[in-house]
Amino acid sequence: xxxxxxxxxxxxxxxxxxxxxxxxxxxxxxxxxxxxxxxxxxxxxxxxxxxxxxxxxxxxxxxxxxxxxxxxxxxxxxxxxxxxxxxxxxxxxxxxxxxxxxxxxxxxxxxxxxxxxxxxxxxxxxxxxxxxxxxxxxxxxxxxxxxxxxxxxxxxxxxxxxxxxxxxxxxxxxxxxxxxxxxxxxxxxxxxxxxxxxxxxxxxxxxxxxxxxxxxxxxxxxxxxxxxxxxxxxxxxxxxxxxxxxxxxxxxxxxxxxxxxxxxxxxxxxxxxxxxxxxxxxxxxxxxxxxxxxxxxxxxxxxxxxxxxxxxxxxxxxxxxxxxxxxxxxxxxxxxxxxxxxxxxxxxxxxxxxxxxxxxxxxxxxxxxxxxxxxxxxxxxxxxxxxxxxxxxxxxxxxxxxxxxxxxxxxxxxxxxxxxxxxxxxxxxxxxxxxxxxxxxxxxxxxxxxxxxxxxxxxxxxxxxxxxxxxxxxxxxxxxxxxxxxxxxxxxxxxxxxxxxxxxxxxxxxxxxxxxxxxxxxxxxxxxxxxxxxxxxxxxxxxxxxxxxxxxxxxxxxxxxxxxxxxxxxxxxxxxxxxxxxxxxxxxxxxxxxxxxxxxxxxxxxxxxxxxxxxxxxxxxxxxxx
Numbered sequence: 022x023x024x025x026x027x028x029x030x031x032x033x034x035x036x037x038x039x040x041x042x043x044x045x046x047x048x049x050x051x052x053x054x055x056x057x058x059x060x061x062x063x064x065x066x067x068x069x070x071x072x073x074x075x076x077x078x079x080x081x082x083x084x085x086x087x088x089x090x091x092x093x094x095x096x097x098x099x100x101x102x103x104x105x106x107x108x109x110x111x112x113x114x115x116x117x118x119x120x121x122x123x124x125x126x127x128x129x130x131x132x133x134x135x136x137x138x139x140x141x142x143x144x145x146x147x148x149x150x151x152x153x154x155x156x157x158x159x160x161x162x163x164x165x166x167x168x169x170x171x172x173x174x175x176x177x178x179x180x181x182x183x184x185x186x187x188x189x190x191x192x193x194x195x196x197x198x199x200x201x202x203x204x205x206x207x208x209x210x211x212x213x214x215x216x217x218x219x220x221x222x223x224x225x226x227x228x229x230x231x232x233x234x235x236x237x238x239x240x241x242x243x244x245x246x247x248x249x250x251x252x253x254x255x256x257x258x259x260x261x262x263x264x265x266x267x268x269x270x271x272x273x274x275x276x277x278x279x280x281x282x283x284x285x286x287x288x289x290x291x292x293x294x295x296x297x298x299x300x301x302x303x304x305x306x307x308x309x310x311x312x313x314x315x316x317x318x319x320x321x322x323x324x325x326x327x328x329x330x331x332x333x334x335x336x337x338x339x340x341x342x343x344x345x346x347x348x349x350x351x352x353x354x355x356x357x358x359x360x361x362x363x364x365x366x367x368x369x370x371x372x373x374x375x376x377x378x379x380x381x382x383x384x385x386x387x388x389x390x391x392x393x394x395x396x397x398x399x400x401x402x403x404x405x406x407x408x409x410x411x412x413x414x415x416x417x418x419x420x421x422x423x424x425x426x427x428x429x430x431x432x433x434x435x436x437x438x439x440x441x442x443x444x445x446x447x448x449x450x451x452x453x454x455x456x457x458x459x460x461x462x463x464x465x466x467x468x469x470x471x472x473x474x475x476x477x478x479x480x481x482x483x484x485x486x487x488x489x490x491x492x493x494x495x496x497x498x499x500x501x502x503x504x505x506x507x508x509x510x511x512x513x514x515x516x517x518x519x520x521x522x523x524x525x526x527x528x529x530x531x532x533x534x535x536x537x538x539x540x541x542x543x544x545x546x547x548x549x550x551x552x553x554x555x556x557x558x559x560x561x562x563x564x565x566x567x568x569x570x571x572x573x574x575x576x577x578x579x580x581x582x583x584x585x586x587x588x589x590x591x592x593x594x595x596x597x598x599x600x601x602x603x604x605x606x607x608x609x610x611x612x613x614x615x616x617x618x619x620x621x622x623x624x625x626x627x628x629x630x631x632x633x634x635x636x637x638x639x640x641x642x643x644x645x646x647x
Contacts, residue, residue: 045069046200047171049160051152052178059138059147065131066104067163070121076164077131079117080157080340084209085291085327086143087404089343092158093117095145099133099161101125118164135159140281142211142291142298143409149183151215151239153281155291155298156208157340169204177214185214188237188279190272190295205337211291211298213279215239220251224258227267233275234258238306240282246307253310253369254278257318260367263645264359264449265325265456271295276324278317282306290316292323311369319360326359326452327352330460333467343405347468350397350493354429355452358382358437361430366644372622375642376510379620382434383501383512385427388616390553392423396496397432398468401425415564419550432492435499439488441641442507444479449645454478468493508641509623509634514615520589521615523555525568525579544569544599545576560610562599569605570598586612 048066055062065077079093093116101109101121109129110122121129137145137152137159146153162169177187177197189212191199201207217239223231236251262268268276277296284302291298297320303309332348346352361378364370386392391400403422406412437448455474459466468489476485491497502512525547545568551558562568568576571585572595589595593612600606623630 045171046174047163047168049173049175050178051175053147053152053183054179056147056149056152056179056183059136061135061137061147061152061159063133063135063160065161067129067131069127070125070129071163071165071168074120074123075168076114076118076120077161078115078119078164078341079161080208081117082338082340082343083143083155083157083291084293084338087344087346087349087408088406090143090158090409091117092144095136095158096133096161097136099131102130102132104128104130119161131161133161140283140286141300142289146286151185151213151217151281152177153239153300154212154214156210156212160207162204162340172203173201173207175199175212177212180214183214184216186217188213188215188217188219188235188277190275190277190293192273206294208338208340209293211279211293211296213237213239213281213298215281218242218244218247220248222251222255224255224262224268226270228270230270231274232268232271235275235277236280237277238280238282240280240305242282242306246305250306250310250313253314254317256367257314257363257369258321259646260363260644261318261322261325261359263647264322264363265453269324269329269461271324278321280306280317282313290320292320292327294328295324297321297323311364314364314369315360318363319356322356322359322363325456325460326356329463330455331463331465333465336465345402345405347398347401348466348471349401349404349425350429350432351471352429353426354397354431355433355448357426357430358433358448359452362642365642368644372638372642373625376620376622379434379505379510380515380618382427382431383620384617385423386431386498387501387618389423390420392428392498393496395421395423396494397425397428397492398494400428415549417550420553431501435492435501435504436488437641438504438507439499440479441637442504444481444484446478447641451475451478505620507634508638509628509630510638511621511623511626511628512618513621513626515617515619516615518591519615520586520591520593520612521556522582522586522595522610522612523552523557525551525557525562525582543567543577545579545582556610556613560597560608562597562608562610566599566601568597568599570596572596573598 045068050064052062079096081089083090099119101111103109103126109125112120114120137147140146140153143155143158145155145158180197189199189210191201191210191212194200201210217237220236221233223233226232236254238247272295275295278299279296280299282301282303282305284304286300286302288302289300299316299320301313306313332346332352334346334348335344338344365375400423404425407422433448440446440448454477458474472485472489476482479485505512525545547562547564547566549564551563570576571582576582589612591612591614594609597608597610
């Protein structure tokens with residue numbers, strides 16, 4: 022009898038706790054009466070509001086993005102009121118911060134209009150076809166640690182009006198209501214409201230539990246196309262599971278791909294704890310399946326590496342400013358390496374396809390000025406400026422930045438081949454160790470932790486220390502030619518004996534307000550910094566110069582320059598006529614051999630492949646699914 026009384030009391034306590042949670046939950050009601058003009062009306066009900074004056078604000082950063090973003094610019098008509106509609110004084114402290122007056126009641130409502138017309142992984146987009154909501158770009162929140170720990174609920178209105186369904190990692194509470202346990206989870210839960218098509222399947226995890234995987238696609242494709250694409254994604258999922266030996270235990274037992282496919286969207290992929298937002302600017306999925314899988318493979322790998330194998334520098338994520346991390350070479354770069362490798366293992370790419378990926382990785386570290394001067398840790402920290410930031414002025418990325426995606430990917434490639442050749446181990450062994458020691462137990466890591474795990478898996482603290490000192494904290498590069506040869510892959514010059522001047526227009530990220538070529542303009546404007554060490558850089562040409570003639574011939578397109586250079590030999594000199602704000606000038610460019618390299622199979626290069634090389638390649642690139 023005592024046991025029954027205790028159980029009844031326990032159940033009452035649990036019920037009371039749930040009721041209290043419901044009372045303190047912050048409630049968002051989202052309506053779309055003006056979706057045709059990209060607007061949503063949002064009302065936030067804040068029960069048990071903080072005593073005294075308190076602040077609500079928009080975010081300036083977003084989970085998975087490392088630079089700042091001015092989300093507050095697209096919020097207007099901000100008001101505060103009681104539940105009866107009486108006005109409460111509201112003061113705008115900053116562009117994206119508002120203060121509710123001290124004399125407010127226990128429950129406060131904040132209302133505002135959201136404008137959203139950019140479909141990608143960072144921002145939000147609303148029209149009559151969908152509401153694509155990245156939470157930091159869409160929702161204001163109450164400032165303060167106690168407030169940020171409160172549960173959150175959403176009601177998405179007007180679903181029937183537009184024929185929309187809801188795809189999200191938020192917990193479905195019933196009807197159109199969804200919830201998150203706290204602000205961090207809510208901000209990490211992108212939501213797509215649309216008439217998407219869905220394909221779902223179950224994966225039995227290593228522990229015997231079932232995890233459900235959902236593929237939701239908002240596109241102009243027929244259901245059979247999405248079902249077939251789902252089978253391809255399923256194959257990729259199993260290959261990624263094989264790397265770590267198990268799937269993560271997803272919250273609520275589900276993981277969801279949110280895919281938006283349309284020609285006018287902005288291409289992107291953004292990882293989240295139990296979902297990923299993928300946006301692809303093409304007509305439809307049909308006919309592009311293999312091409313699209315690259316983003317899926319990369320983002321899904323993040324459900325281990327980044328969302329659970331978590332850099333300490335990103336915990337907790339701060340939504341008020343840029344989040345800097347020295348670990349992105351591992352978080353993003355190792356993910357970049359595996360994203361493409363696993364498509365090879367899954368059978369979606371050929372070895373020749375993969376050699377083109379390897380060429381890009383190797384060139385990124387052997388033939389870029391920044392990689393010669395700065396280590397992967399420093400390039401990771403530069404993400405606060407490089408990761409789709411809000412600056413509009415041109416920068417010198419061509420010479421001071423190498424993508425931590427490629428830098429880290431090339432580092433992963435080298436480490437994988439070293440482990441295979443020197444330790445009879447693989448990078449998979451290392452990733453599983455990091456997963457078990459850090460990710461599975463949700464213990465955020467530092468760079469020294471990653472070194473310790475490498476020492477553990479190799480049983481060689483000296484090797485781990487040397488590798489990190491030289492290749493992570495330092496700028497030394499591995500001998501890719503020797504390492505690749507073990508798999509029967511040849512690293513060679515991509516254009517041997519061919520004259521080369523370097524790029525006149527640069528290849529780096531261009532500021533959005535940078536120089537634009539106008540119709541009928543004279544010559545070829547150099548839009549970004551020329552690259553240190555190239556012939557055009559040595560000749561003094563740079564952004565702001567306009568190329569008028571090459572060897573006396575007028576030019577208006579860079580291809581015309583390339584055609585002229587193609588007729589020359591290494592060591593030849595070409596006279597370049599150009600102008601800038603100081604007047605007309607001439608300079609001489611001395612042509613060199615193109616330093617860039619390519620990776621090809623021994624077979625393609627006409628070299629004999631040994632049995633040892635065949636075995637090495639097979640063990641590296643073949644499927645690991647049992």
